[in-house]
Amino acid sequence: MFDRNVRVVFDQAAVAYDAARPGYPPELIDKLIELTRLPANARVLEIGCGTGQITLPLAERGYEIVAVELGENLARIAERNLAIFSRVQVIHNSFEEWIADERPFDLAVSAQAFHWIDLEIGYPKIYRLLKDGGHLAVVYNLFAGSKDPIYRDLDAVYRNHFPQRVEQDAPRSLQESVARTLTSIRDSGLFGESLVWETPWIETYTTDRYMKLLATFSDHRTINKAAQRRLYEDVRTIIDRHGGSIDRPLLATLFLAKRR
Numbered sequence: 001m002f003d004r005n006v007r008v009v010f011d012q013a014a015v016a017y018d019a020a021r022p023g024y025p026p027e028l029i030d031k032l033i034e035l036t037r038l039p040a041n042a043r044v045l046e047i048g049c050g051t052g053q054i055t056l057p058l059a060e061r062g063y064e065i066v067a068v069e070l071g072e073n074l075a076r077i078a079e080r081n082l083a084i085f086s087r088v089q090v091i092h093n094s095f096e097e098w099i100a101d102e103r104p105f106d107l108a109v110s111a112q113a114f115h116w117i118d119l120e121i122g123y124p125k126i127y128r129l130l131k132d133g134g135h136l137a138v139v140y141n142l143f144a145g146s147k148d149p150i151y152r153d154l155d156a157v158y159r160n161h162f163p164q165r166v167e168q169d170a171p172r173s174l175q176e177s178v179a180r181t182l183t184s185i186r187d188s189g190l191f192g193e194s195l196v197w198e199t200p201w202i203e204t205y206t207t208d209r210y211m212k213l214l215a216t217f218s219d220h221r222t223i224n225k226a227a228q229r230r231l232y233e234d235v236r237t238i239i240d241r242h243g244g245s246i247d248r249p250l251l252a253t254l255f256l257a258k259r260r
Contacts, residue, residue, distance in 0.1 A: 011071030020212035048113025161231040191257035
């Protein structure tokens with residue numbers, strides 16, 4: 001279970017979040033539009049837009065987007081990143097408390113944020129805001145694991161400084177994330193059977209950018225500061241020792257369900 005009070009920590013790392021959090025491969029955006037048959041004049045609701053990681057490619061397609069973001073600093077950066085798109089509105093509020101107008105949406109999408117929503121409020125609200133035949137899309141970049149020697153060395157560092165982070169191997173954690181999301185959507189009773197579509201891809205990080213990425217992880221931000229400092233120092237040393245860059249294998253995963 002996630003402590004939803006922790007979700008405010010992302011706003012404390014908004015600049016790092018914008019610099020280091022990956023976007024999504026074009027294939028995922030294309031598949032989302034194809035499977036939903038999203039019309040050119042579609043109205044899209046985004047729940048938890050961060051600094052615009054998935055908002056941007058959707059905005060480039062010309063859709064009208066209302067993007068709701070809890071973090072004030074994240075919302076400010078998202079507004080800056082999306083300023084050229086006149087049909088995009090960024091709203092600083094929690095999705096649960098935000099009061100929408102009466103115009104329905106063709107699509108509700110949440111990328112890398114859905115598990116932070118209070119779904120007892122979220123599912124009925126999404127259902128109410130969608131048109132008949134509208135879709136809910138939940139998107140994640142899930143770490144797929146790697147046998148590259150750099151990850152073996154990093155695992156040793158984590159076992160020393162942050163052992164709870166390596167209790168589960170990446171493939172099992174990935175499978176559990178997929179199963180948990182599917183079960184959640186199904187148990188809401190408001191959407192049809194979920195379709196899952198996945199595509200592997202790799203995001204390459206320099207040492208500095210990878211350190212910024214770690215600063216955006218909620219569990220890393222909430223550990224003991226002394227342990228955090230030692231962890232970060234050793235992670236930086238490992239990546240520099242391996243040439244100053246690291247490939248992070250990801251599985252871009254789309255969960256799609258149609259409003260009943």
